[in-house]
Amino acid sequence: GDSVTQMEGPVTLSEEAFLTINCTYTATGYPSLFWYVQYPGEGLQLLLKATKADDKGSNKGFEATYRKETTSFHLEKGSVQVSDSAVYFCALTSGSARQLTFGSGTQLTVLP
C-alpha cells in the first residue's frame, strides 16, 4: 500500500534559519503530493501541492519539488519565522485511493 515517511521531529531552529523537512513516499500509480500545516489548536491547512514529476509547489516562502526518481517531496524554507512554528505533514493521494495517506508529522519550533 501507499506510505509516507517523514523526518522525525521535533525540529528547533532560530529565526531566519534555513528549514528542510524530509519526506519520501511509496505509492502505486502516480501520486499527487501535499504538505499540510497544523498550527496549535487548529485543523490542517493545505500549504502546497504538486501533481506531477518536477513540479514545484510553493506558498508563504515554503517550497517542495516532486522528485519521482528519488520518490521525495522535501519541504524547504530559506528563512523561518517564529510564526512558522507548527506541525507539518507530508501526504499523498494516488490512483483510485479515496484517501490522503499521511506521514507522522514533524513538529517545528522557531525561537526568536
Added chain:
Amino acid sequence: NAGVTQTPKFQVLKTGQSMTLQCAQDMNHEYMSWYRQDPGMGLRLIHYSVGAGITDQGEVPNGYNVSRSTTEDFPLRLLSAAPSQTSVYFCASSLRPTGAGYGYTFGSGTRLTVV
C-alpha cells in the same frame, strides 16, 4: 464562507456512552471523510463518503458508524465509547475523492476524551 464545520470542539465521555460528532460543509463537495489524529501516528482514515447515500470504511473503522443522507452533512457516531477512542477527530472534504491534485479542506477538529 464557513468551509468545514465540526461540532463540538471538546467532549468528555464515560466508557460505554454514545455520541455523534457533527460535520457539515458548504462547498458542495462530493467527498467527505473522518480521520483521527493520535500522537506520532499522523492521521488515519476512519470512514469516508463519495456522495449522499454512499459510505465506506477506511483504515480504522471499528467502533464507529457513519451515514450520509445529504451532500452537506457527514456525522460520525460512537455507539459505545472506549478509552482507545480518545483522540482528536477531523472531518475533511474534497471536490473529488481521488488524487488529480485536489487538496482536502479540514475542519478545526473535535478533541474527545473517554474516561
